[in-house]
Amino acid sequence: MKDIPRFYSLLDLETPLFTKLFGTHVSCGFPSPADDYLEGKLSLDSLLVQRPNSTFFVKAEGQSMEPLILSGDLLIIDRSVMVRNGDIILGIVDGEFSIKRFFRDHEKVILTPENEKFNPIVIKDELRFEVWGVVIHIIHSLVRRSL
């Protein structure tokens, strides 16, 4: 595939920025020296969701990925990331979703759990399996009172 141009709309660039004109009242006194150094607010979105179009959230349930992923963790998945060996992926095996560490080895794909009490899934028939997206972040809350 040839390299194709990417187009930006001015509107895209305008909206997500946090704008703040002055940090202080405009008064007759000496202006705050900090005004020249104003920066945008930090947003978790800009850190964790860099490609909003292809990013999806899912909730994990079960023990097979312990201690990396605990039951109830929120996973951030990006469909546009190219999968590489060793990535944690959301895949589809025989029509069911599964989250495992991905390895491709010649003719077969091996999906391995983190928890030793569980068995890896070995797939030789390509038709049974499909990668849905790559897990790019795990959000693990320590206090579960509000979520």
Place this chain on the structure above:
Amino acid sequence: MKKVFALVDCNSFYVSCERLFNPLLKNRPVVVLSNNDGCAVALCQKAKDIGIKRGEPFFKLQDKLEKHKGVAFSSNYSLYGDISNRIMNVLGGLCPEMEIYSIDEAFLNLSGMEHLGLDEYGRVLKTKVFEQIGIPVSVGIAHTKVLAKVANHHAKKSAKAQGVLDLTCEEYIDEALRRISIDDIWGIGRRSAEKLKHLGIYTGLDFKNYSNERKILKLLTKVGRQVQDELRGINCFDLELSLKKKEQIISSKSFGHGVICKHELREALANYISRASEKMRNQNSRTRTLTIWLTTNPFSDTPQYFNKASMSFMAPTGDSIFLIRKSYELLDRIYKPGFIYKKAGVSLSSLVEKDMCQLSFFERSDNLKTDALMSVLDQINQREGRGTIKSLACGIDPLWTTLCKKKSSHYTTRWGELLKVDLDKYSS
């Protein structure tokens, strides 16, 4: 230089959205039902194969569906809307100009990009959307919008095209038009198609080659002639880049079950007005005419009644509360006890731009105050979810609301409804 348009159209869009979060549906017939689970509004190929048609009532198709292990969903517009936005964003980044034609279709302007190879470019569009969002699309490319529609039609049907068809090459156009029925030409409605068939025009090619242009002009007016020209490669329709404001806003739904009481009808009207006026305020308009209507169920053998009533205001208004009060007056005029009502609706028309409203000499105006109130109301509802603040006239937990028993989750728009993945499946 000739223009180049691409039409990108999602394949069975609603069904594809459902499948994205439910891969087990891949090889089963799937239908998506209209509001109130009335009839099929979208179906996948497998559902078409077992003889289900678009528009078929649910009770009629239910047996067929069950026999073939099919699944029916209530429509989940929050999900479809979110997925649609993502697709449009991706497409918008791949071309300089785009017209979003509907929730699942967009026209792209690819003029001047011929050097990249149009067929190849179409395939880039298709793969990018699938890789990033997981929805299959078809792409039709041609020198006019009508021909791009034709190209898309074949891109979907033909196995050879694999979802992308470039029809900018003169020599293929006639063959493509020969293979499309006049009913499937964009811009030709059912009645126009009937008229054309009387003239012996059955395919797109017949229409393109029909030389008596005055007859077409007489029969189908100017737009019909323009469609004919577009088939000949003469550009008549350009991309519509700015959103057109609606001239009339309607909110109308069937009730979950028959409604007899007047106060339930009042609640329903209050809800429809809230919804319609929110839409109206969003596009910065105000209304001068309010219309309401009621109808019984035409498919039942109970006594039938239909009526509507409307009133005009001297000064245009955007005030939901005022409109709700006025709708009660209209309801008093047309409500008749003893009937089982199935559907009611509200229309706001004679819309004017908010900033162009003239105050009336004889009516008292609270415009500034109510404008401020309504804008706070809309802001809160946008932030916290529809219906967070509403008029008490809308009722609390009303009985008459639409049924949507088979709705999938709001996977992409509500924290509480995210897709849950069972980590232990297959490996224990």
